[in-house]
Amino acid sequence: MGLLQDGKWTDLWYPTKENGGKFVREDARFRNWITAHGQPQPDKPATLGFKAEANRYHLYVSLACPWAHRTLIFRELKSLQSIIDVTVVEPHMLHQGWEFAGPGQSKDAVHITGADEDTLNNKAFLYQIYQLAAPDYSGRVTVPVLWDKQTQTIVSNESAEIIRMFNSAFDHLTHNRVDFYPQALREEIDSLNKYIYSNINNGVYRAGFATSQAAYNEAFNEIFTALDRLESILSKKRYLTGSKITEADWRLFTSLIRFDGVYVGHFKTNKRRIQDYKAISGYLRDLYQVEGIAATVNFEHIKQHYYFSHANINPSRIVPHGPELNYLTPHNREAL
């Protein structure tokens, strides 16, 4: 685990000491946009515009990562599978960060089924993809990465923005006009996203990566206060904003699906399991059973990543076999 400093790889864990033991997530640095016609977003003049074209863009993802998982879900639900191809990194993120399968693997690497070689750029490590895009890059090397084959650069490494692009920029090519960010619900979705990001999506990391009891306590309390609030919303509505699935649901989904299998144990978010919340657990099964979604969930990569990569949290690197999970039982939420 590490980061690039002036284009050079440095093996460093997150600096929590200077923040009283708190984990503070760094902002993503590549923030350009793909639009149907290639102009930059009108409200983001500093960014470059990229034109939506078939087979021009490539996704680098980890199947373990909740942020990357969002992009795979949108690729699936927006019929982008044949237009945007994907490379899956190895789940173990070790001294050289994310790495690909294949002959260039680091000596500590263990190949896990489902990880790919980088046949597009022929690199061994994800940081080398960042170096291709910006030879003097400084910052963390994260997934997902949306790569432009034409200009050989990274369009975006911010999942929240990649899914917005996927939601609409390619509609004229795919003719899939399902809208997960409809105009009338934008304010509500934005406000849910903000709340869920800080208390759940990033909340579990703030609990798990905390290096002081106080920082852990704060995150832990915020997570379970938020889950109680979501339980109350979801006992009255099938999805967060009502009867239609929106972006806010998919952003919550990728954290919920990792909760009982990993966060409860590895990140110590163990006041309750998702299974113990009647409404949230039914809602999670409902989303999991949407066509195409189960195939985007890989529990082997998820468990291998967290338990094996974070040796400061789990020094033995033993990956637990349990718990038994079954998201295919009836959700009984149609009536809501």
Ligand SMILES: N[C@@H](CCC(=O)N[C@@H](CS)C(=O)NCC(=O)O)C(=O)O
């Ligand atoms: N803001 C980014 C966050 C992505 C992120 O933090 N990904 C994690 C994996 S779950 C990562 O690659 N971490 C490597 C690191 O922090 O060094 C997004 O949502 O796209």
